[in-house]
């Protein structure tokens with residue numbers, strides 16, 4: 141098991157990770173999610189003893205990585221697939237690691253076979269594609285047959301077959317009882333791969349729960365309502381539903397996105413108003429929508445022209461949905477539910493501040509405010 145307690149990392153004035161506490165348990169794939177620059181790699185480096193925490197600590201099996209006996213056989217990691225001597229062949233690269241770690245040379249051919257690189261084992265890695273490089277990195281992580289595995293963006297650059305293969309590999313490793321911690325930007329992929337999620341934004345913990353609970357707690361479910369193609373009918377229904385407390389958002393195809401009311405109530409109100417419905421369907425937010433909703437204010441680097449802007453946002457009209465009864469899994473067509481015991485430091489305030497403003501809920505020692513997020517598509521350090 142990996143356990144982080146109050147993990148904080150500051151680089152000068154920049155707080156990359158702030159007060160992170162979580163556990164990564166064996167026998168499951170735990171997805172590590174967060175927008176660019178949210179502190180995922182920094183956290184993984186601290187787990188692996190490559191960076192010293194400013195505050196807090198992190199252990200693997202109860203001990204800091206650097207104090208583990210026989211660490212290469214207990215922990216395997218893929219952090220940066222490009223960190224390979226390009227002049228060496230795949231086999232030579234893995235042999236070097238094996239020799240340094242006291243791992244028998246025969247294991248090299250085993251892992252080359254496991255990742256599908258056996259036919260190019262003698263080729264120099266500088267000629268490898270991005271996907272082949274990822275496979276070589278994964279082979280390096282598997283070399284010591286470790287019980288704890290960390291993968292930073294393992295599907296980066298892989299084709300669909302490769303992504304499918306990584307998914308199955310992660311699940312197989314977890315089924316064998318290993319601790320598997322995987323960071324990814326691909327939400328849809330995490331939905332298929334991970335059992336549990338740890339989500340961070342600007343270095344802080346946003347969620348630590350099962351994939352199922354994450355969607356249920358963070359999705360703003362809504363109903364799609366379609367009337368006959370008559371603006372007067374649509375207008376009439378909008379007024380009636382708004383009057384009953386619903387949030388209404390017109391869709392481009394003429395349908396209405398209705399939040400805050402149960403489907404039967406929408407149906408009854410439409411019937412009482414004499415408006416016929418051609419469609420009344422529930423919409424369950426996907427993991428991607430739930431994630432976008434949660435991290436929306438925690439995105440450091442956003443394109444100035446975001447075609448997905450507005451995606452997953454709360455409906456602009458009407459009051460918030462009434463509080464849901466505890467224990468319900470699916471919020472019925474309302475706003476995201478607060479997660480018990482979990483504070484979202486980036487929760488959207490009632491009147492959203494300008495993009496570059498610091499969210500009001502941020503604690504004093506939180507990461508520094510982000511400069512001009514809406515116009516800075518690249519990391520500040522990239523410009524140096």
Ligand SMILES: Nc1ncnc2c1ncn2[C@@H]1O[C@H](COP(=O)(O)OP(=O)(O)OP(=O)(O)O)[C@@H](O)[C@H]1O
Pocket residue numbers: 151154155156174175176177178179180181182183519521
């Ligand atoms: N050595 C460093 N010196 C200064 N700042 C750093 C250093 N390493 C990371 N940072 C900053 O800390 C923050 C977190 O970076 P980190 O690479 O951990 O994020 P990430 O979630 O892995 O991002 P990405 O998904 O883009 O890889 C970023 O703002 C980054 O610029």
